[in-house]
Amino acid sequence: MGAGKPLIIVHGLFGSADNWFSIARELEKNFTLYLVDQRNHGDSPHTADWTYADMAEDLRELMSDEGISTANFMGHSMGGKTVMTLALKHPGLVDKLIVADIAPRFYPIHHQRILEGLNAIPVNDLKSRKEAEDILAQYIQTPGIRQFLLKSLGRGDNGGFKWKVNLPVITEKIANVGEAMDANAHFDKPTLFMGGENSDYILETDKKDIEQLFPSSHLIYIKNAGHWLHAEQPAAVIETVRSFLNKT
The missing domain is CATH 3.40.50.1820 (Alpha/Beta hydrolase fold, catalytic domain)
Structure with a gap:
């Protein structure tokens, strides 16, 4: 633009x-x-x-x-x-x-709690964004951070949910960020x-x-x-x- x-x-x-x-x-x-x-x-x-x-x-x-x-x-x-x-x-x-x-x-790894929360969300069986936020709230207390993270929760071709972020690779290689x-x-x-x-x-x-x-x-x-x-x-x-x- x-x-x-x-x-x-x-x-x-x-x-x-x-x-x-x-x-x-x-x-x-x-x-x-x-x-x-x-x-x-x-x-x-x-x-x-x-x-x-x-x-x-x-x-x-x-x-x-x-x-x-x-x-x-x-x-x-x-x-x-x-x-x-x-x-x-x-x-x-x-x-x-x-x-x-x-x-x-x-920088040492400091995103473990976020990754635990995101990986706890059963994205393939998820019924709603509200369900995802309720699960994430058990790990992340700040609503603004939860909303930011859930921007990466998109819709798949079949109408279900999917992660826009490559969660498995980010989880495995998070040390690279530091x-x-x-x-x-x-x-x-x-x-x-x-x-x-x-x-x-x-x-x-x-x-x-x-x-x-x-x-x-x-x-x-x-x-x-x-x-x-x-x-x-x-x-x-x-x-x-x-x-x-x-x-x-």
């Missing part, structure tokens, strides 16, 4: 392209927006291969298919690591980089790390790694926002993104 320099936006774990639709609507006057479903998410193909190298190559293939020579990129959480991987491996493809609430370091970026690589072009003020994903101790891998970067925090900063403070995110990308 939109017109102008390409901006490719990449969602996080258990998410999909439509997580960023309202943000994109506000940016389409200035940029051509490409909202991506990463592999094993949304409407994109399911595959047993699921690493940041794989997902970065998916973006490179997308650019080739769309005839895009260079683009700006923004990624949230897992998507942030995908766009970091692309920038570090193929810096010539990336003009400016925005990383939303994730650092380049290793993988650190290549410490021997670097991306010298303008980079913005945008953290949530109330989130613990980007810590003070992460600044050294960020500056080493992304020497032309700066870090800001969005006030009154947690990890889902684009959902909690959309106006601030939109203004921050627009200002950064328009800066010469």
